[in-house]
Amino acid sequence: MPLLVRKIDKAKWLQNDITGSEDVSADAITICLKTSDNKLSVWKVSTETDIEEAILAIVSGGDHLEAIDIITIDCQRMASDGIGFTQNPEKSVTRVQDLKDAHYDITDLSYGKLGVISQYIVDCFKKGQIINSCKEGQVIRCTEGYLKGIMLEAIEDGRLKKEDLPDSIQKKLP
Amino acid sequence: MPSLFSQIDSSTSHDSPNQELLSLLIDTEHVDSAQPILSSLLDFIRSGTARISIVDENYINEKRLLRLQSQFTPRLVNLILESEFEYGIDSQVDVFIRNQMKENALAAKHWINDIFVSNFQNPVILVGILHIMSRLSYYEVFPEGQLMAAAALVHSNVEVQECGVRAFESWATLESLTILNNVRVATPWLQEYIKEVVKDLSREQNAPVG
Numbered sequence: 001m002p003l004l005v006r007k008i009d010k011a012k013w014l015q016n017d018i019t020g021s022e023d024v025s026a027d028a029i030t031i032c033l034k035t036s037d038n039k040l041s042v043w044k045v046s047t048e049t050d051i052e053e054a055i056l057a058i059v060s061g062g063d064h065l066e067a068i069d070i071i072t073i074d075c076q077r078m079a080s081d082g083i084g085f086t087q088n089p090e091k092s093v094t095r096v097q098d099l100k101d102a103h104y105d106i107t108d109l110s111y112g113k114l115g116v117i118s119q120y121i122v123d124c125f126k127k128g129q130i131i132n133s134c135k136e137g138q139v140i141r142c143t144e145g146y147l148k149g150i151m152l153e154a155i156e157d158g159r160l161k162k163e164d165l166p167d168s169i170q171k172k173l174p
Numbered sequence: 175m176p177s178l179f180s181q182i183d184s185s186t187s188h189d190s191p192n193q194e195l196l197s198l199l200i201d202t203e204h205v206d207s208a209q210p211i212l213s214s215l216l217d218f219i220r221s222g223t224a225r226i227s228i229v230d231e232n233y234i235n236e237k238r239l240l241r242l243q244s245q246f247t248p249r250l251v252n253l254i255l256e257s258e259f260e261y262g263i264d265s266q267v268d269v270f271i272r273n274q275m276k277e278n279a280l281a282a283k284h285w286i287n288d289i290f291v292s293n294f295q296n297p298v299i300l301v302g303i304l305h306i307m308s309r310l311s312y313y314e315v316f317p318e319g320q321l322m323a324a325a326a327l328v329h330s331n332v333e334v335q336e337c338g339v340r341a342f343e344s345w346a347t348l349e350s351l352t353i354l355n356n357v358r359v360a361t362p363w364l365q366e367y368i369k370e371v372v373k374d375l376s377r378e379q380n381a382p383v384g
Contacts, residue, residue, distance in 0.1 A: 009261065011333040014363065031258060062262030064309055067340060067367075129363055131370045141367060144343055145374025168309065172346070 002075040003136055004042040004085065004104065005054035008032040008121060010069040010129070010139060018122050032121075033114055039105040040117070041091065044075070051134035056154055057102055059147050061093035065169045068147070070140050071124045073117070081116050084108060095164050096154060148173060176205045178212055238281035242274065247289060254302030261340075271306045279314065287318040290325075297331040304337035312345040320345075324353065332361050339364065343371045351375040355383050 012031050016022040033040060043054035055070060078085065085106045092103035106117070121139075129139045132146040142150075152173060154160040162170055178200045202208045218224055250270065257265045274282040286303060293299035304326055307319040319341070326338030339357075342350035355372050359365050376383045 007261075010363070011336050014332070031260075034258070059262065063264040064262050066261040066308075067343060067371075068261050129366075131366060141363075141370075143367070143370050143374050144346070145371070145378065171311075 001047065001136070003045050003048065003051070003072040004075060004078070004106070005045060005051060005058075005070055005072050006040070006042045007058050008069050008071055008139075010141060013121065013125060013139075019126050024118050024122060028121075029114070029118060033117060035109050035114070038109045039088075039107050040109060042073070042085065042104050042106055043099075043102050044085075044087075044104045045102065048072075048134065048136040051136070051140070052150055053099060054102065055134075055142055055147070056096055056150050056160075057092070057094040057099040059142075059151060060095040060099075060154065060160055060165070063166050063168065065144055065147055065151070065172045067141065067143050070142065071121050072136050072138075072140075073120045074137070077120070078106075081113075083113050083116060096160050098159060144172070176203070177201050178205060178208055180212060180216060235278065235281045235284075238278045239284055242281060242285040243288070246274070247285075250286075250289065251293075251299060254299055257302065259302060259305045265305070267302060268306055268309060272310075275310065275314065283315060283318040287322060290322045294325075294329075297329070297334050300326060300329065300331075300334045301337050304334070304341055308337070308341035308344040312347050312350075320349070327353075327357050327359070332359075332364060335359055335361070336364055336367070339368055339371060343375070346375055346378060348379050348381060351379055351381060351383065 009028075009032055012025060012028040015025040015027060018024055043057050045051055045054050051070075051072060055068075058068065058070070059065065075085075083106060085104045087101065087103070088105045089100040089103055091105065092100040094100060094103070109117075124137055124139050127137045128135075129141065131141045132143055134140060151160065151165075151169075155162050155173075162173060165173075200208060200212065250267070253267045253270060257267050259265055259267075271282070271286070274285075286307070290300060290303050304323060307315050307322060310319065312319075323338045323341035326334045326341070329335055329338070339354065342354050351372065354368055354375065357368055359368065372383060375381075
C-alpha cells in the first residue's frame with residue numbers, strides 16, 4: 001500500500017491532549033503543516049518496508065543530524081478524501097540521487113483540506129508512538145543514533161557521499 | 175630572535191591613574207624595517223594626538239559583553255520569536271549566533287546564558303536558545319551550554335525539557351550519557367525517548383549502563 005511520509009515536530013502536536021478530546025494546537029498546524037503555493041512537501045514510498053527510504057531522503061537533505069519525528073499517510077485514504085498529490089523531483093533537497101523521484105507535493109490545499117491532513121496526523125497519534133522502528137500509521141521518532149545507522153548504510157552502499165554532507169553532519173559520522 | 179625595546183610614559187594613557195613606564199618588547203626577525211615603524215608609532219603617541227589604553231583580556235570580554243547586551247539582545251530575542259525552528263534545518267538565528275561565537279566565544283556564551291536565565295519563564299526563547307546551543311560542539315559551548323541544557327531538563331514545559339534532552343543527545347559525550355541516565359521526567363513519551371538516547375550513547379561510548 002503506497003504511503004506518503006512527512007516530517008513533523010511531535011512536541012508541537014502534544015501541546016494539547018489530542019488523543020483525548022482536545023483540539024490541535026495552532027503551533028502544530030502553522031509549524032508542521034506550513035504550505036508554500038498551497039502545497040505540502042512529502043515523500044512517497046510503496047510499502048511500509050520502504051519507510052526508511054523516506055527517512056534517508058529527509059535526513060540526507062538537512063543541515064544538521066538531529067532526531068526527527070515522521071508520520072505516514074495512506075494514499076488511498078487521501079484519494080477517497082479528494083486530496084491530490086503530484087511528483088516533484090525538482091523540489092527535492094535530498095542528497096541521495098536515487099530518491100529524488102520519491103519527492104511529491106500534496107497539492108491544491110485549502111483550509112478544509114489542511115484540517116483533513118491534520119486529522120490524519122491525530123489518527124497516527126491515536127494509533128501509537130514508536131521509536132526507531134517503522135510502522136505505517138504511527139508516529140515514529142528517529143533518534144540521532146538510528147539516523148546515523150541509516151546514513152552510514154547509504155554511504156556504504158554508495159548511494160550517498162559523506163563529503164557531500166554538511167560539516168556538522170560529517171562530524172557526527174564515524 | 176632579535177628584539178626591539180622601548181618605553182612609553184603611561185601618562186598618555188587615560189586608563190592609568192598613576193604615572194609609570196610601560197615597556198614594549200617586540201621580537202622580530204626584521205629589526206631594520208621595524209625600527210623606523212616603532213619610532214614613528216612612539217612619536218605619534220607622544221604627540222598627544224593619540225590616546226592609548228592599558229587593556230587586559232577581562233576588559234576586552236567585558237566590553238564585548240556590554241556591547242552584546244546593549245546592541246544585540248533585542249535583536250536576538252526578536253530573531254528567536256520570529257524564526258521557525260525545524261529539526262535538521264539551519265535558521266537565521268544559527269547564523270547570527272555562530273558569527274557572535276566566532277568574534278568572542280567567552281562573551282557570547284555569557285551573553286546567551288544571561289538571556290536564557292532572564293527568560294526562564296518564556297519557553298519559546300528557551301527552545302530557540304537550546305536549538306542553537308545543541309548545534310555547536312560540546313567544547314564550544316562548555317560550560318554554559320551544558321548548564322542551560324541541565325536546567326531545561328527540570329523546566330515545567332515539556333518542549334523545553336525535550337530540547338534539553340536533544341542537546342545532550344547531540345553532544346553525545348560520556349557526560350551526556352551520565353546526565354541522561356539519571357534523568358526522570360513525568361511525560362511518558364519523553365522518558366521513552368531518553369531511554370532510547372541512553373541506549374544509543376551507551377553503545378557509542380562503549381559504556382554499559384545499569
